[in-house]
Amino acid sequence: MSGPSPATAAVRRAVREDLALLRRECSGRVVLVACSGGADSLALAAGAAFAAARSGFATGAVVVDHGLQPGSAAVAEAAAGQCRGLGLEPVDVVAVAVGRAGGPEAAARDARYAALEAAAVAHGAEAVLLAHTRDDQAESVLLGLARGSGARSLAGMPAVRGRWRRPLLELPRSVVRAACADAGLVPWEDPANADAALARARVRHRVLPVLEAELGPGAAAALARTARALRDDADALDALTDALAASAVRVEPAGGASAAVADLAAQPAALRRRLLRRLALAAGAPAGALAAVHVDAADALLLDWRGQGPVALPGGLELRRSCGRLRVERGARPREPLRARTPGT
Helix, strand or coil, X not given: CXXXXXXXXXXXXXXXXXXXXXXXXXXXXXXXXXXXXXXXXXXXXXXXXXXXXXXXXXXXXXXXXXXXXXXXXXXXXHHHHHHHHCCCCCEEEEECCCCCCCCHHHHHHHHHHHHHHHHHHHHCCCEEECXXXXXXXXXXXXXXXXXXXXXXXXXXXXXXXXXXXXXXXXXXXXXXXXXXXXCCCCCCCCHHHHCCCCHHHHHHHHHXXXXXXXXXXXXXHHHHHHHHHHHHHHHHHHHHHHHHHHHHEEECCCCCEEEEHHHHHCCCHHHHHHHHHHHHHXXXXXXXXXXXXXXXXXXXXXXXXXXXXXEEECCCEEEEEECCEEEEEECCCCCCCCCCCCCCC
C-alpha cells in the first residue's frame, strides 16, 4: 500500500510539528482551523484532521462568512460540510458584518479575526491555525516594501503570535494546493484573489510572477527568508526598546506622555525612532494610524529643533518640545472666532 503523496506528507508533517510544539507549551485540548473554503485552508483542515488524533488535541474549524459576494452563505456551508467530512468537530459558521475602516481588505480582515477570536474563546481553544503559505509571506514583504515600511512590517507574518499559528508558512502555495487536490477536496476560489483593484491580488498575479521570471525561480522563497531575518532583528530591537521605554517614557497623571530630550537623542536611530513611536502610543495615539511620516516629524523636532511648533499626531494629539522634554498631549481646542462688537455689547 503506497503512502501519502509528497505534498500531503509535507502538509501533515508541518501541522504535526506545529501541534507538537503547542503541546509542549500548553495543557489545552482544543485547536481550531480557520477555513475559508479555499484550497489552502482546506489542505490545512485535512492536515489538522490527520494530526489531531496523534497530537492529543480535539480539532474543530471556524468558517467566516463575510457576506461580500452573492451566495456567500452557501459557500460557507459547503466549506463547513467538507470540514465535518474530514472529522473536525466542532465546526462553526459565523456570519460577520464588514465595515469600511482601513479599506476593504483591512475591514474584512478585522471582522474575520474578531470572529475567530470569539469562537476560540467560546470553545476554550488554545490556538487557531491559519493557512498562510510562503507565497503569502512573500506578498506581504513586497507590500511592505511598496509602502516604505520599516523592519517590523517587512518581517511579514509571524509563525506564532498569541493564539494565532501558521503551520504552513514555510511551504509554497503549489505544494499546499496539491495536497488539497490529493485529498479530493473541492476548493472555492475567492473572486477577491483575482480582483486587480486590490493591491495583494496585483502582487500575486502580476508582480511575483515577473520577479520569478526575470530573477529566476526562488524569488518568493528569498523574500520569505528576508522576512525571517528581519523578524529576528525587529524582535531584538523591540526588546531593547521595551527596556529603554520603561525608564525613558513617562505617562503623565493629567494625561499624555513625555520623555527627556537627552534620553531620546542619545540613542541610535533604530532605537530612537522606536522610542518616539512608543511615546506617541503611550499617550493614546492609534497604532494603525501612526505612520512613518509622523515619526519623521517627531525625529526632526528632537534633533533639528529651531523653535518650531508642535507636530500633529493621529488621535487629536500634538507633540511639543518644552523644558527639555518631548510631550504628547491633546491638541489645543480651536479658539472661538473673533466677532465684531456691536454698540451696547
